[in-house]
Amino acid sequence: MFERRMLKNLDLVLLLAVFLVMAIGLAMIASASHTLSGNTSPYYYVKRQAMMMGVGLIIMALVLTIDYHTMAHYAVYLYIANIAMLLAVLLVPAEAKGAGRWIDLGFFRLQPSEFAKVFLIITLANFLAKTMGDMTTLMDLVPVLIHVALPMVLIMAQPDLGTSLVFVAILLGLLFLTGIKMQYIFTLILAGGASLPILWKYLKDYQKNRLLVFLDPNIDPTGSGYHVIQSMIAIGSGRMLGQGFLAGPQNQLNFIPEQHTDFIYSVVGEELGFLGAGLLLLLYFIIIYRGIRIAINARDMLGTIMAGGVVTMLLFQVMVNVGMTICIMPITGLPLPLLSYGGSSLLSTLLAIGLLLNVGMRRQKILF
16 A cells, blocks of 8 residues: 655655666766667667666656565565566577577567566565574575575576576575574575585586686686776776766777676776766665665564665675676676666666665554
């Protein structure tokens, strides 16, 4: 149920920060994509991103009208829909650079793994809110792990290692919020670390190379290490004030691969400099901080866990994406939320922001 009086609880500071990040994103996408070959218009990507932004804002507004308790009530159906979408990708994939992560709808290429993150937050939050009092031993976590593992395995099969890691981050973050013993969380982390040699055998060659160049980009400077090297050159050349909008040579001459998607932060660093890149991180900090406030002040544990899941997802993606552009994180292919070009990423992020605002709006009961 939606009451207009709830609007007084709408977090306008968070919403303003979101709009500012998207505005910067449109400008950076324009700079990064207007010279790309094959476009019928120099602003092809900007127009598509703006269109997706409009659709995403409509989705966010619709999410605000649905009580998050109602979403949790239909968690089983959301979980089934989530699995069905991920299976559909494996059955009828749209290939791109060796990975089948999309479903081609003709007018739009849907990437279900982006929405799977938000669906996981809702369904796992519902599961944990109901069972958190019963989880007193490590074995009690088995149903939780199965809940996360099923969609995660389907995503890894696409293959999509980056999104799989987001699932791990969401799992650990939500377990922490439920107050589970830290020794259990550390046990899960140690178990995950011990399984890395086994996981390594199943990684694709390009995934292995990405992890190796994280340790030393110069072992393959013209191959897997090229992205990171060019990114660091771009960000370093920006210095304090940047090269100027549309004036970054690494970006304008297309030396930075995927400069309008995964490596868009490199464009920010090169053209807007340390100040511009720092301002962007400050806006992300505001979003994360306001999200934490919403989680703390939520009406109930369900709201706290849902809001905490969104915060964990956004924080992890920002840290990994920014980190990989300056070689303190391995390249995973995760987009920068609200900034990178990509319809599915933008829509799912605005859906998650809508869920966050939803919890904040309903932090107090409506009195009659």
